[in-house]
Amino acid sequence: DIQMTQSPSSLSASVGDRVTITCRASESIRTYLNWFQQKPGKAPKLLIYAASHLQGGVPSRFSGSGSETDFTLTISSLQPEDFATYYCQQSYSTFHFTFGPGTKVEIK
């Protein structure tokens, strides 16, 4: 199984801050990495696919980068609606997709 880790597990930030979340894979997944946002009581929402491609309708303040084992999700200017939990997910091993444990972004 490809194991996914994320750091930090949680962070506190203010509106307008630049936020960076890191995701690491236990082996190379090239750029087969997706990012999701989940708000309490809601289903996850796709933000980024193929490591850096913004899903339609997602604000441009979200961006993704990385390849092989190290990836980042960046929010350039945090907005009130961005407070949520963020998950990375590898799609390299199509026999067994796996997710990171999540990063909770809270209001400072």
Add this chain to the structure above:
Amino acid sequence: QVQLQESGPGLVKPSQTLSLTCNVSGDSVSGGSYFWSWLRQPAGKGLEWIGRIYAGGSTKYNPSLESRVTMSVDTSNNQFSLRLTSVTAADTAVYYCAREVEDIVVVPGAVGPYRWFDPWGQGTRVTVSS
């Protein structure tokens, strides 16, 4: 606009079978470059992929659940289903259905099509308890 909606019992007794259905609107389960997946999330925890089914009936399951999982697709009613046998308290979770998109993305180093989950159903909470 594609929408998915899960349905099924919210309470299942230990050792019994959990059965859920996902109704799809705005798209056909029998067409396109899509797979249809189930995922789950225990309260306060992360996400786990359970498996997928293609319109033709081919399936792939999470190895950790494979012995207990069966998925099926009903093209006449545009829905797909999940059965999980011999449930325990560890199977208590919110269960989501999702469309698994497969597409070509022109990226240096790509070794095949990319896949992602979009959209998701709203989720249905299932508790395993006597």
